[in-house]
Amino acid sequence: MPPPARSPAAGARRRALIIPLMLLPLLLLLHLTSSPSHPPLPPTRKPSQACDYSAGEWVRDSPAESSPRYDHTCKEIFKGWNCIANGKANGRDLLRWRWKPSGTGCELPRLDPRRFLERHRNTNIGFVGDSLNRNMFASLICMLRGVSGEVRKWRPAGADRGFTFLRYNVTVAYHRTNLLVRYGRWSASPNGGSLESLGYKQGYRVDVDIPDQTWVEACSFHDVLIFNTGHWWWAPSKFDPIKSPLLFFEKGEPVVPPLLPPAGLDLALEHMITFVNKAMRPNTIKLFRTQSPRHFEGGDWNEGGSCQRNQPLLLEEVEEFFSLDNNGTNVEARLVNQHLIKALEGSTFRVLDITRMSEFRADAHPSTTGGKKHDDCMHWCLPGPTDTWNDLLAASLETVER
Numbered sequence: 144m145p146p147p148a149r150s151p152a153a154g155a156r157r158r159a160l161i162i163p164l165m166l167l168p169l170l171l172l173l174h175l176t177s178s179p180s181h182p183p184l185p186p187t188r189k190p191s192q193a194c195d196y197s198a199g200e201w202v203r204d205s206p207a208e209s210s211p212r213y214d215h216t217c218k219e220i221f222k223g224w225n226c227i228a229n230g231k232a233n234g235r236d237l238l239r240w241r242w243k244p245s246g247t248g249c250e251l252p253r254l255d256p257r258r259f260l261e262r263h264r265n266t267n268i269g270f271v272g273d274s275l276n277r278n279m280f281a282s283l284i285c286m287l288r289g290v291s292g293e294v295r296k297w298r299p300a301g302a303d304r305g306f307t308f309l310r311y312n313v314t315v316a317y318h319r320t321n322l323l324v325r326y327g328r329w330s331a332s333p334n335g336g337s338l339e340s341l342g343y344k345q346g347y348r349v350d351v352d353i354p355d356q357t358w359v360e361a362c363s364f365h366d367v368l369i370f371n372t373g374h375w376w377w378a379p380s381k382f383d384p385i386k387s388p389l390l391f392f393e394k395g396e397p398v399v400p401p402l403l404p405p406a407g408l409d410l411a412l413e414h415m416i417t418f419v420n421k422a423m424r425p426n427t428i429k430l431f432r433t434q435s436p437r438h439f440e441g442g443d444w445n446e447g448g449s450c451q452r453n454q455p456l457l458l459e460e461v462e463e464f465f466s467l468d469n470n471g472t473n474v475e476a477r478l479v480n481q482h483l484i485k486a487l488e489g490s491t492f493r494v495l496d497i498t499r500m501s502e503f504r505a506d507a508h509p510s511t512t513g514g515k516k517h518d519d520c521m522h523w524c525l526p527g528p529t530d531t532w533n534d535l536l537a538a539s540l541e542t543v544e545r
């Protein structure tokens with residue numbers, strides 16, 4: 144359970160009210176001369192503890208309410224994800240849906256970029272994971288740059304990319320890692336070994352207890368980390384189970400008998416959760432984002448699958464796509480989550496559950512406009528649903544005492 148909420152903003156407002164009025168001009172002067180970028184936190188709809196933001200429905204917003212939070216000129220948008228610039232027919236229309244959590248009176252507030260920067264002043268926030276976490280990172284950067292353009296672009300602590308918002312001293316970085324753990328090509332040694340004696344000739348060596356170099360330093364650098372992994376564990380085209388299987392190693396030795404990827408994922412998660420708990424300072428915040436669903440119809444990505452929807456899926460369609468019983472093309476979303484939830488149970492990680500809300504959004508992938516030979520029904524248009532993931536992130540961080 145998350146700790147009980149307390150609102151620093153509410154305290155500040157109360158104090159502000161009892162300050163004698165005569166002091167106001169002086170305070171204003173001090174305020175103007177000392178720190179122009181230090182206004183009190185604007186009041187905002189507080190996210191409520193009682194609300195479960197992961198369950199709900201997408202409702203149509205009026206055009207006025209659904210103004211884009213940033214536009215296609217944000218430079219951090221990877222080319223293939225820029226659905227508006229690339230002319231995706233519903234590139235603008237897909238923004239007109241708002242996530243409505245199911246509890247009575249529950250609303251997921253939109254991330255307020257100014258408030259976010261103010262609240263996280265002097266904080267380092269890192270995304271660690273595959274390209275879907277980069278997608279979420281890019282969304283956050285675009286939102287924040289809209290209100291605070293003075294940035295330093297750099298690569299902190301081994302990051303693939305990162306920005307410091309200079310007026311607030313907030314750093315947001317992306318650390319690229321496919322499996323979280325270290326892996327590389329493996330081929331049979333002429334001197335033999337336990338894998339060789341089982342007939343393995345080549346594959347990928349995956350060290351389940353060694354974090355990928357790209358994020359080792361992230362643990363001591365960042366105050367908030369958002370992890371993900373999943374797609375690469377279920378990527379037979381990359382890690383063909385016959386031609387190039389994942390071969391798991393622990394303490395430098397092959398795990399024998401060899402494990403299938405789902406069991407390897409369990410081991411890797413167990414080790415990485417332990418590693419992060421040791422490596423991060425106390426009072427840091429660890430979040431694990433659940434699996435991002437894909438929406439391939441009529442075949443997988445390399446079988447001509449596509450996602451030509453103009454609206455979110457209906458409830459029945461979501462079940463058809465993702466229910467484990469149906470074992471459809473995109474079934475890995477819920478499968479991966481089973482492994483994540485099991486591994487995170489009883490840990491100090493918070494779960495950022497974006498799967499359900501995203502399952503509906505078959506309309507929000509780059510599709511044929513992704514600039515690849517095949518349709519992209521895996522990444523998300525920007526602006527798009529990962530903006531809502533960041534709303535959830537902001538709401539989750541609001542409930543943490545700092």
Ligand SMILES: *[C@@H]1O[C@H](CO)[C@@H](O)[C@H](O)[C@H]1NC(C)=O
Pocket residue numbers: 265266267312
């Ligand atoms: C900026 O934030 C970092 C990370 O919290 C901190 O170490 C550093 O002292 C801050 N710099 C300033 C000038 O406040």
Ligand SMILES: *[C@@H]1O[C@H](CO)[C@@H](O)[C@H](O)[C@H]1NC(C)=O
Pocket residue numbers: 470
């Ligand atoms: C699910 O489908 C895949 C491929 O279509 C198949 O290889 C696998 O055996 C199926 N799994 C179950 C539990 O039916």
